Amino acid sequence: MEADWWLGLLKIILINIVLSGDNAVVIAMACRNLKPQQQKKAIFWGTFGAVALRLVLTFAAVWLLKIPMVEAVGGLLLLYIAIKLLTGEEEEGPDKGNLSIGQAIRTIVIADVVMSLDNVVAVAGAAQGDWVLIGIGLAVSIPLIIWCSQLLTGLMKRFPIIVWLGAGLLGYTAGEMLEEDEWVHGLLDPVTAGYEVVIPAVTTLAVLACGRIAALRAQRRTGHERG
Numbered sequence: 001m002e003a004d005w006w007l008g009l010l011k012i013i014l015i016n017i018v019l020s021g022d023n024a025v026v027i028a029m030a031c032r033n034l035k036p037q038q039q040k041k042a043i044f045w046g047t048f049g050a051v052a053l054r055l056v057l058t059f060a061a062v063w064l065l066k067i068p069m070v071e072a073v074g075g076l077l078l079l080y081i082a083i084k085l086l087t088g089e090e091e092e093g094p095d096k097g098n099l100s101i102g103q104a105i106r107t108i109v110i111a112d113v114v115m116s117l118d119n120v121v122a123v124a125g126a127a128q129g130d131w132v133l134i135g136i137g138l139a140v141s142i143p144l145i146i147w148c149s150q151l152l153t154g155l156m157k158r159f160p161i162i163v164w165l166g167a168g169l170l171g172y173t174a175g176e177m178l179e180e181d182e183w184v185h186g187l188l189d190p191v192t193a194g195y196e197v198v199i200p201a202v203t204t205l206a207v208l209a210c211g212r213i214a215a216l217r218a219q220r221r222t223g224h225e226r227g
Helices: 002-019 021-031 036-064 070-092 101-115 119-127 131-158 161-180 182-192 198-226
Strands: none
Touching: 002 131, 021 036, 021 070, 021 101, 021 131, 021 161, 036 101, 036 131, 070 101, 070 161, 070 182, 070 198, 101 161, 131 161, 161 182, 161 198, 182 198
């Protein structure tokens, strides 16, 4: 029995590591323009709040996922967040903090909860009803997410292309949520049958296109100011 408990804990930790990649991306994108000290606070409190809500969400996951269109709404919300993060960067410029520390924390928490709607089902399944296991597993995942977020934040400063890649990943994740929603899947299945990647591809391109349009507007505005 003890061996099974430790195996369950290992499963939950591994699930959180695998599923925390996109969470680290949205945290890094939301915090990349804050001052270094603010970044640390936003990453810590945003991650802490997100994980705490994810624990609560785990209790209600099975019930929540039975609500019609809940994943579709979550996908659209994540798509909006991805576009806002990218277009804000392009319109304001890389050296201007377009999100305050409070806004960054709210963005992190909302995005994490949205992206965790189906992820928590995997965690609950691995725990087999042991809520102590779930709590420990999520607690262990906090430093991992914080470390990944801090690493990505630094890389985004040095390599702006990572911002675009991160926004594209969030757009793709939003598309996957839309595709997995039972109502949306039933509606679009006659058109996309056998090509499930179509919706994530479209949402990814939509995010990148919005970012490109914002960048062009910023360039024109800068040209007018100089002229």
